Amino acid sequence: xxxxxxxxxxxxxxxxxxxxxxxxxxxxxxxxxxxxxxxxxxxxxxxxxxxxxxxxxxxxxxxxxxxxxxxxxxxxxxxxxxxxxxxxxxxxxxxxxxxxxxxxxxxxxxxxxxxxxxxxxxxxxxxxxxxxxxxxxxxxxxxxxxxxxxxxxxxxxxxxxxxxxxxxxxxxxxxxxxxxxxxxxxxxxxxxxxxxxxxxxxxxxxxxxxxxxxxxxxxxxxxxxxxxxxxxxxxxxxxxxxxxxxxxxxxxxxxxxxxxxxxxxxxxxxxxxxxxxxxxxxxxxxxxxxxxxxxxxxxxxxxxxxxxxxxxxxxxxxxxxxxxxxxxxxxxxxxxxxxxxxxxxxxxxxxxxxxxxxxxxxxxxxxxxxxxxxxxxxxxxxxxxxxxxxxxxxxxxxxxxxxxxxxxxxxxxxxxx
Amino acid sequence: xxxxxxxxxxxxxxxxxxxxxxxxxxxxxxxxxxxxxxxxxxxxxxxxxxxxxxxxxxxxxxxxxxxxxxxxxxxxxxxxxxxxxxxxxxxxxxxxxxxxxxxxxxxxxxxxxxxxxxxxxxxxxxxxxxxxxxxxxxxxxxxxxxxxxxxxxxxxxxxxxxxxxxxxxxxxxxxxxxxxxxxxxxxxxxxxxxxxxxxxxxxxxxxxxxxxxxxxxxxxxxxxxxxxxxxxxxxxxxxxxxxxxxxxxxxxxxxxxxxxxxxxxxxxxxxxxxxxxxxxxxxxxxxxxxxxxxxxxxxxxxxxxxxxxxxxxxxxxxxxxxxxxxxxxxxxxxxxxxxxxxxxxxxxxxxxxxxxxxxxxxxxxxxxxxxxxxxxxxxxxxxxxxxxxxxxxxxxxxxxxxxxxxxxxxxxxxxxxxxxxxxxxxxxxxxxxxxxxxxxxxxxxxxxxxxxxxxxxxxxxxxxxxxxxx
Numbered sequence: 001x002x003x004x005x006x007x008x009x010x011x012x013x014x015x016x017x018x019x020x021x022x023x024x025x026x027x028x029x030x031x032x033x034x035x036x037x038x039x040x041x042x043x044x045x046x047x048x049x050x051x052x053x054x055x056x057x058x059x060x061x062x063x064x065x066x067x068x069x070x071x072x073x074x075x076x077x078x079x080x081x082x083x084x085x086x087x088x089x090x091x092x093x094x095x096x097x098x099x100x101x102x103x104x105x106x107x108x109x110x111x112x113x114x115x116x117x118x119x120x121x122x123x124x125x126x127x128x129x130x131x132x133x134x135x136x137x138x139x140x141x142x143x144x145x146x147x148x149x150x151x152x153x154x155x156x157x158x159x160x161x162x163x164x165x166x167x168x169x170x171x172x173x174x175x176x177x178x179x180x181x182x183x184x185x186x187x188x189x190x191x192x193x194x195x196x197x198x199x200x201x202x203x204x205x206x207x208x209x210x211x212x213x214x215x216x217x218x219x220x221x222x223x224x225x226x227x228x229x230x231x232x233x234x235x236x237x238x239x240x241x242x243x244x245x246x247x248x249x250x251x252x253x254x255x256x257x258x259x260x261x262x263x264x265x266x267x268x269x270x271x272x273x274x275x276x277x278x279x280x281x282x283x284x285x286x287x288x289x290x291x292x293x294x295x296x297x298x299x300x301x302x303x304x305x306x307x308x309x310x311x312x313x314x315x316x317x318x319x320x321x322x323x324x325x326x327x328x329x330x331x332x333x334x335x336x337x338x339x340x341x342x343x344x345x346x347x348x349x350x351x352x353x354x355x356x357x358x359x360x361x362x363x364x365x366x367x368x369x370x371x372x373x374x375x376x377x378x379x380x381x382x383x384x385x386x387x388x389x390x391x392x393x394x395x396x397x398x399x400x401x402x403x404x405x406x407x408x409x410x411x412x413x414x415x416x417x
Numbered sequence: 418x419x420x421x422x423x424x425x426x427x428x429x430x431x432x433x434x435x436x437x438x439x440x441x442x443x444x445x446x447x448x449x450x451x452x453x454x455x456x457x458x459x460x461x462x463x464x465x466x467x468x469x470x471x472x473x474x475x476x477x478x479x480x481x482x483x484x485x486x487x488x489x490x491x492x493x494x495x496x497x498x499x500x501x502x503x504x505x506x507x508x509x510x511x512x513x514x515x516x517x518x519x520x521x522x523x524x525x526x527x528x529x530x531x532x533x534x535x536x537x538x539x540x541x542x543x544x545x546x547x548x549x550x551x552x553x554x555x556x557x558x559x560x561x562x563x564x565x566x567x568x569x570x571x572x573x574x575x576x577x578x579x580x581x582x583x584x585x586x587x588x589x590x591x592x593x594x595x596x597x598x599x600x601x602x603x604x605x606x607x608x609x610x611x612x613x614x615x616x617x618x619x620x621x622x623x624x625x626x627x628x629x630x631x632x633x634x635x636x637x638x639x640x641x642x643x644x645x646x647x648x649x650x651x652x653x654x655x656x657x658x659x660x661x662x663x664x665x666x667x668x669x670x671x672x673x674x675x676x677x678x679x680x681x682x683x684x685x686x687x688x689x690x691x692x693x694x695x696x697x698x699x700x701x702x703x704x705x706x707x708x709x710x711x712x713x714x715x716x717x718x719x720x721x722x723x724x725x726x727x728x729x730x731x732x733x734x735x736x737x738x739x740x741x742x743x744x745x746x747x748x749x750x751x752x753x754x755x756x757x758x759x760x761x762x763x764x765x766x767x768x769x770x771x772x773x774x775x776x777x778x779x780x781x782x783x784x785x786x787x788x789x790x791x792x793x794x795x796x797x798x799x800x801x802x803x804x805x806x807x808x809x810x811x812x813x814x815x816x817x818x819x820x821x822x823x824x825x826x827x828x829x830x831x832x833x834x835x836x837x838x839x840x841x842x843x844x845x846x847x848x849x850x851x852x853x854x855x856x857x858x859x860x861x862x863x864x865x866x867x868x869x870x871x872x873x874x875x876x877x878x879x880x881x882x883x884x885x886x887x
Contacts, residue, residue, distance in 0.1 A: 001746040003488050004757050005833040014764040014834060018780075023756040026763060026780070029628050030660045037658050038530055042748035045492050052742055056501030058516030059509070069729055070507050076431040078457055084494065086475025087468040092484050093685040096811050098802065098865040102471030103684035106464070109421050112882040116451050122880050126686070128542035131729040139585070159729055166703070166725030170553035170586045197445055226439050228447050241729065250497075251517045252507030252730025254542070254687030266878065272685065276418075277874035279867035280860070284418040289874040295545070295581035296816065300590045305581035308543035308675070312683025319464060322421045325454035327428045334435040341440075359441050380513065388508050401432045 001045055062383040063407050065343070067363045067398030068193070069130060069157055070252060071220045071244040073332060074402050076323045079246050083316050093272070093311075097287040098279075103311060104286035107274040110314040113321045117224040118238040119231025120260035125272040126310040130241025131160045133257030134187065134217050135167035136270045136304060137239045140261075141185035141213040142173055143303065144268050149182040150175050151212075153203060155192025157219060179210050185237070189217040190227075194396060195340075195363035196356055197227065204234045213237060213265075220244045221258075223361045225333035237261050246320030247313055256313040267293060270304030335401035336362035343399055343408050350416050355394065363398040365390070368415075375415050382414045421455065421463055422882045428454040451884045470866075471684070472810045478836050482784050482813035482825025483576070483624060485654050485676035490746065493680070493739040502738050507730040511715050517734065518714035521707050524691075524741045531744075531751070532650075532670060533663025534693030538702040539674075540732040541690030544651055547671030548582040548618075550692050551647050553724045554669065554701040555616045556586055561722075564643070566615035572601040574624045574817045579649060588615060595819055599627040599777030603634060610638050620649040621665065622656075622782035624817045624825070626762065636666030645669060645698075653677045654829070655759055655783035658752025662693075669694045678740035689736030703727055757830035758783040761837060765828050768841035772848055776820050784827035786820050792851050797822040800847050802868060803861035807843040 006014075011023070020026050027033075043051065064072040083089070087102060094100030094107075107125040114123035127133040138150050150173050152161060164187070168175055179186055186207040190198040200216065207214040216230035218240030230238045242256030243249070261269060267290060275289035295302040324332065340362045348354055351369040368375050372393045379386035384407075387395035399408075439446070455463075472479065479486040497503065505517055525537040541547045552569070559566045569583040570591045580590040591609050596602040601619070610617070617639045621629050629635070639646050648662045648670035654677050656662070662670045674689035675682060682688070694702065704723045705716035716731075747754060759782055766775070766785045773787040789796040801811035801824070813825040828837055851858050862868070 001490070002750070002753075003490060003831050004753060005831065006757065010834040011760065014760055017767050018760070018763045019767075020763075023760060026759050027655075027659050027756065027782075029630070029780070030656065030782075031633075032660060032664045034659065034661055034664065037749065037751060039527065039749045039751060040745065042750045043745050045746070048742060048746050049492060049496065051745065052496045052738070053499060053501075055516040055519055056496075056499040058519065059501040059505045060513040061500065061504065062509075062513070064506050066506055066508050068508050072506065074432050078461060080498075082461065082464045082468070085465070085468040087471040087473045088684055089494075089681045090473035090475045090479075090486075090489055091471050091684045092479070092481055092486060092682040095481070095813070096472075096801065096805065097869045097871075098862045098867075099472040099477075099805050099810055100470075100684075101866055102467035102469065105418075105420070105467050105470075106684070108881070111880055112420075112422065113452075115881045116884075128546065128687075129729045132542065132546070132727065157729075159726065162726040163728065166553070166727060169725065170549065170556060172587050197441070199445060224447070225450055226441070226447055228445055248498075248503040248735070249506045250503050251505040251509075251514065251734040252732070253728065254689070254733035254735050255729065266880075273880060275874040276879040277870045277877075279869050281867045283866060285866050285869045287869045287871050287874045289871065289878070289880075292875075295577035297577070298581075299577045300580035300584040302577065302581040302584075305545040305549060305578045305585055306543075307545050307576075307578055308673075308686040308688040310683075310687045311685035312681070313687055315464075315684065318421070319460065321452065322455055322460050322463075323429065323431060323457065325428050326450050326452040327434075327454055328431055329452065330450065331430075331432055331435045334437060334439055335432065337439045338435065338437060359445065376510070380510070385506060385509055385513075401435075 001042060062385045065384065065386050065397050065399060065403060065411060066388055067220060068388045068396055069159060069219055069241060070249050071400060072249060072402055073222060073244050073400045075246050078323060079316055079319050082319055083312060088315060094288060101285060104274050106315045106318055108276060108286050110318045111274060113318060114258050114260050117221060118260045119229025120238050121263040122266045123258065123260040124269045125274055126314040127257030127259055127271055128310065129253060129255040129257045130219065131163035133239040133259050134160050135164050137215045137237045137259055138164060138173060138185055139171060140268050140270065144265060145184045145212060147182050147184040148173050149184055151179050151183050151186045153188035155194055155196060156187060156189045157193045179206055181210060183210055183212040185213045185215050187215045187217060189219060191223055191361045194356065194365045195360035196358035197361055198358060200233050215239060220362065222333050222336060225329040242317045245317035247316050254310060254313060256310045256317055268303055271306045271309055332401050336399055339399035339403050340364060346412050350412060362400060363396060366395055366397060368393045368395055378417055379414045382410060384411055384414060386411060420882050422453060424455040424459055425453050426456040426459060429457040477808055477810050478832060478840060479810040480812050480826045480828050481810060482827040483651060485827060485829060487679050487829035488831035489679050489681040490743065493742040496742045497735045497738045515714055518707055520738055520741055522714055524737050527744055528672065528691055528693060531657060532693050533661030534670060535696040536699040536702060537691050537693045539691050539737055540703050540728045541692055542728060542733055543688040543690050544671055544673040545578040545582060546727060547690040547692045548578055549585065550727055551669045551671065552582050552586045554698055555645050557701055557724050558698065559615055566613055568614045570609060570614055570617045573819050575620055576624060576649060576651060579618045599625045599779065600630050603631040606635060610642050612642055614642060614644040616645045616647050618647045618649060620652060622652045625777055625786050626781040626784040627777060627779055628782055632665055651676065652783065655755055657755040659755050663695065669698060674736055674740040678743045680736045680739040687733055687736060689733040689740060754830050761828040761830060761832055765826060765837045765841060769844060772845055784825060786823050786825045788820055788822045789824060790822040797824055799858045799861065803847045803858045804843065805862040806864045809840055809843065
């Protein structure tokens with residue numbers, strides 16, 4: 001394809017204004033000059049669509065009973081229509097607020113939604129994904145407490161733990177087994193990777209006795225429609241993955257990291273923050289604010305190195321939350337909860353052992369009477385992705401409002417063969 | 418100002434009702450959910466109205482320097498939304514996700530060809546995360562060699578992410594000034610390059626839109642001292658099919674996939690990052706790596722030297738799909754992108770030369786920096802605001818920090834000669850206005866919301882809506 005509008009006449013006129021005779025002469029100082037790239041011939045739109053569609057069809061469609069950081073919730077139709085509007089889609093970071101009031105207001109609404117759901121005071125305008133948001137929260141804690149210890153409670157998503165470990169290695173923080181005077185933060189995921197809903201009260205008290213910060217990590221934030229907020233429990237920082245709010249699973253990204261804090265940590269937040277202000281006529285409007293924290297001004301003294309964030313996905317989540325509203329989000333949470341409990345009950349009756357020690361939301365762990373590889377293969381035969389194999393014949397299974405009672409019956413009949 | 422929280426309507430019901438409450442202990446249950454219900458038509462109007470308060474590439478020329486705001490082909494959006502890609506769960510067994518793994522594999526292969534690097538990780542969410550990975554790799558590489566290197570050399574024209582990243586990983590940043598031709602000052606570089614330097618981070622072409630003329634000498638000195646050469650590839654739009662960063666002597670480089678390979682910037686993201694390395698650093702790349710075994714693509718987690726992992730899953734896959742589609746649509750014609758990006762920038766610079774101060778008067782690459790310092794303090798800000806009135810988005814302003822009253826202009830290859838002529842004419846008109854009716858420019862913009870008070874925003878923080886205010 002060709003996305004360059006110039007005619008040959010345009011090019012020769014422009015070259016003469018620039019004072020070059022050929023395009024090649026324009027780039028003569030770019031060295032070493034290469035002769036050619038070994039790339040395939042260009043494709044027309046028709047050929048491109050055909051090629052990429054054939055690749056996409058090598059991925060098998062199926063019904064999902066899996067979570068583990070990516071959730072198959074229903075996505076209302078309106079989202080795609082609004083998010084595809086070119087004014088949103090093709091804009092960039094709102095450096096010129098007068099030309100970006102739309103995106104800025106959306107981000108202000110997003111920040112508000114995150115605060116309302118988590119019970120926290122202040123949210124930023126998004127981070128990359130759940131895992132890196134958690135790592136940024138640990139860095140924030142270290143910067144605030146001037147300590148280097150990171151304590152991780154059991155049940156953190158293993159991929160998040162791995163990302164956290166990588167960030168800690170690079171930035172000279174240490175993951176430790178104890179909570180003491182060197183602890184910058186205590187990290188706890190609830191519901192945890194295995195679905196357990198925890199009461200963090202005791203851990204929060206211990207954290208605060210040691211003057212450390214408590215970070216609550218959330219994997220499927222639809223759970224916040226029914227669960228007591230981390231803010232109410234006393235968390236200092238809440239981070240998580242916002243994919244559940246209307247964002248396609250898309251093989252793991254792009255997703256939506258979020259971070260919210262208690263007010264005293266506002267100025268330590270990484271990334272973009274939108275604030276309300278007024279224009280020269282006194283009308284309300286929005287700008288990027290507290291920019292003195294950011295890398296393009298403060299360089300090596302910035303609170304983080306983040307530039308690009310996930311605005312379009314923050315827009316997606318904002319529209320999702322607006323569309324579902326209070327009753328819709330409660331419906332989604334209750335349905336996900338009940339479906340998971342129905343499936344777990346049926347599995348127990350079919351010889352699976354329930355492993356969860358705590359109440360669970362929409363994910364749970366079972367031990368299979370047969371090798372888990374066989375269970376997963378039998379389900380795949382029926383185009384069902386039945387759960388994540390976590391080893392030792394244990395399966396991590398997830399339900400959302402999308403799993404019908406009929407799907408649940410198909411699941412049961414596939415594993416009872 | 419009507420926020421989405423200011424409505425109170427009946428719910429549209431997108432999913433079936435579920436009245437049955439959950440069976441949880443009271444101390445774990447939420448007491449109230451302070452959200453409102455809004456009906457669908459109102460939501461459509463609310464966000465459509467907001468979209469109209471926003472400039473995008475689709476509506477306005479958007480010459481934001483350093484951001485590569487080129488046309489985003491719509492077909493790539495459709496392709497990313499194909500159900501086989503967008504519905505695919507990341508934990509799907511790789512046997513049932515071969516198409517997705519092939520996308521990653523093929524994009525890695527193509528990026529290797531374009532840059533000359535030997536291996537790529539596509540796991541990164543953005544350019545700054547690539548830098549973080551690059552610095553982590555350098556840290557681990559030297560630690561294993563038992564070399565104590567504490568410094569990272571960065572020119573003063575660099576993006577702020579470079580020093581911010583170095584500091585995150587506890588390296589000391591050594592800043593090199595820019596010489597009077599806009600290059601990193603080679604004499605100053607010679608004074609600091611030594612065995613304590615881990616990485617030399619260079620953006621090429623640099624943020625002034627200029628090719629680093631001493632690059633070959635810098636590379637030789639870095640290598641002599643055992644330091645790694647890192648290329649911030651934010652400006653790769655100038656080099657496609659013209660020069661490979663690996664041939665220029667870089668050991669690592671990143672690509673901002675959303676810039677060079679045209680995935681929509683979405684109001685600030687999502688982006689996508691790719692980090693390429695020479696073979697001696699390949700083992701340090703994050704897991705999982707992708708490999709081909711008996712004509713099947715599989716993930717390989719078994720990499721002892723790997724620095725670890727930086728993404729919840731495998732990267733911003735939807736962005737990778739768009740980037741691959743974009744590159745395949747250009748194919749072997751890809752050089753045309755950079756040639757035309759460089760032509761557009763030089764042409765626009767030629768049109769503006771007589772009106773603005775040009776701090777480094779050389780042929781530019783795909784972007785250039787001019788200065789409005791001759792029109793007085795804050796002129797750049799005022800001009801930028803006035804540009805909005807004429808239906809264009811402003812350029813990047815006050816960056817790089819080393820140029821007073823800087824305006825950094827990147828037209829990209831997809832803008833026509835007519836658009837560039839029109840933009841130059843508008844800038845000339847504004848300069849005339851500055852002389853004849855300065856208040857008109859100082860009080861701009863006049864067609865959008867008025868100038869917003871950023872000082873007030875930072876002093877009287879209002880970062881969210883609260884129910885009590887309603």
